Each structure stands twice: as structure tokens, then as C-alpha cells.
Amino acid sequence: MRLDQFLVQHKKIESRTKAQDLIAQGLVQFKNKVLTKSSFDVTEDMFSEITITENNLSQFVSRAGFKLSGALDYVKQQVAGLTVLDVGQSTGGFTDALLQRQAKHVTGLDVGSVQLHEKIKSDTRVTYFENLNVKDIASHSLANERFDGVVCDVSFISLTKVVTFLEPLLKPQGFFLFLVKPQFECGPQALDKNGIVSDAKVYDAIQVNITSLCEQLFQCECKYFESSITGKDGNKEFFIYGRKK
Incomplete structure (x- = not known):
């Protein structure tokens, strides 16, 4: 599963566009390593260790x-x-x-x-x-x-x-x-x-x-x-x- 799709389906991110923004901002990590590609392949065993850093992404209406x-x-x-x-x-x-x-x-x-x-x-x-x-x-x-x-x-x-x-x-x-x-x-x-x-x-x-x-x-x-x-x-x-x- 693509990383942006994973964020929408499993992390309650409202859209793939918003998910891609989070990724572009360097706010998505796996085992504390920043994931930089929306197309990154997420396997089921990784689900629990993918995290999103809290930030002010909603501060602006777009990136x-x-x-x-x-x-x-x-x-x-x-x-x-x-x-x-x-x-x-x-x-x-x-x-x-x-x-x-x-x-x-x-x-x-x-x-x-x-x-x-x-x-x-x-x-x-x-x-x-x-x-x-x-x-x-x-x-x-x-x-x-x-x-x-x-x-x-x-x-x-x-x-x-x-x-x-x-x-x-x-x-x-x-x-x-x-x-x-x-x-x-x-x-x-x-x-x-x-x-x-x-x-x-x-x-x-x-x-x-x-x-x-x-x-x-x-x-x-x-x-x-x-x-x-x-x-x-x-x-x-x-x-x-x-x-x-």
C-alpha cells in the first residue's frame, strides 16, 4: 500500500493531498526515520510503527x-x-x-x-x-x-x-x-x-x-x-x- 493511501485509510488523514503535504513536510516517520516519498510501500507489519509528528499543517489552507x-x-x-x-x-x-x-x-x-x-x-x-x-x-x-x-x-x-x-x-x-x-x-x-x-x-x-x-x-x-x-x-x-x- 502506498504511504499516502495508508495515511488516509489508517491515520484518518482527510485526503491523499493532505497526506502528501504531511509527507512533503517531513512529518511522517517509520521507526523515527523520515519517509519522504508518497509512493513508499507500506507493509502490514509496519502499520503500528508509522507515526505523524504533530504540527501546524492546518495553519494554512494549502502548502x-x-x-x-x-x-x-x-x-x-x-x-x-x-x-x-x-x-x-x-x-x-x-x-x-x-x-x-x-x-x-x-x-x-x-x-x-x-x-x-x-x-x-x-x-x-x-x-x-x-x-x-x-x-x-x-x-x-x-x-x-x-x-x-x-x-x-x-x-x-x-x-x-x-x-x-x-x-x-x-x-x-x-x-x-x-x-x-x-x-x-x-x-x-x-x-x-x-x-x-x-x-x-x-x-x-x-x-x-x-x-x-x-x-x-x-x-x-x-x-x-x-x-x-x-x-x-x-x-x-x-x-x-x-x-x-
Whole structure:
């Protein structure tokens, strides 16, 4: 039996997605050894010795909240009292992390719909726009807004095709913190059979490309660093951070 299935069936974890989050967080152990793969084969004789470390996994509506929280800590960026734009809002993990750090207001947008967690929807500090592509902002009411900060977590598109639409929305001296997903920055030829980027040279090339673009657009020096949590597919992820001139 797969480890994620075991957690659902025998440890009363509500879903396989939640189980996979626990595993990714390093919170599942067998005989005090951390189990890191959702596909790990659990045999019946192991059942009683698999444990879950109590933690605050329910602190955020999705694991993305942990990613952003870790990144904010790393760059020592405060968000209390600030207005922030969340691009690629999805379930609302980034938004949740911002709100818990006392952001004044978070405006979110996503190309999808019916994804945002009810906890986020019902918060009066949140405005959200569904079925809105960042490329269409110029003709949207958001085009007139300016934010103290912009965060971004998008998939199936290169970040390089997104950031040019975000720069006008950021106030001078405002911060940006964008999640970089290498598997969407390189061609399919750079991925192995499991969809993983394994060549360090590819990571380096992506860093140079994105850093160069952001430093040119926002006229600032950027920090580029690895996310404290990998993507669900096992790919390394990174953040790029800076403050607009």
C-alpha cells in the first residue's frame, strides 16, 4: 500500500493531498526515520510503527502558505499594514500567509475559478478575481491599482511571460516575491521521464535569465534562493525577491 493511501485509510488523514503535504513536510516517520516519498510501500507489519509528528499543517489552507512564509522569513520582509497583490491565487495559500502576518489587504487573481478556500473568501481583507489572466490586467480595473507588494505563484507558463505585466502595479520601493518553477521555465527536453529537472546547469541558466529580467524591469538588485519546500511533483522551486526602485 502506498504511504499516502495508508495515511488516509489508517491515520484518518482527510485526503491523499493532505497526506502528501504531511509527507512533503517531513512529518511522517517509520521507526523515527523520515519517509519522504508518497509512493513508499507500506507493509502490514509496519502499520503500528508509522507515526505523524504533530504540527501546524492546518495553519494554512494549502502548502503554498508554508512556501511563502518561509520565503518572507528568509528575506526578512514585513507585510503588516501593506496592500499586496497575489497572482495565481488558487486555493489561497499565499494569501493566507500574508493575512496571518497582518497584511492590510490582499487582492488576488487567478485564471481558474471555484478554487479559493472559503476561509479566504470570507475574509473582509480579501478581494479576489476569478477567470482573470494576468495578461488581461491592462483592460481591467486592477490596472489603476498600485500595491505595496506583489507575490506570484503560477504554473504552466514561464514567469518571464508574466512579470512584465506586474511591474506597473507595484509602487516605488514596493517588494516583489515570485515563485520560480523550473519545469515551466525550460523546454521538455530538460525534464527526465518523471518531469523532474535534474541538470544543475538548467537551474543556473534559469536563475540568470529570470534575475536579469527582474533586475532590468524593477531596476534593483534581486535575491534568488531555493524554496524551503519542493513542489508536489518533487521539483526544486525557487523564489526571486527585490524592491522596485
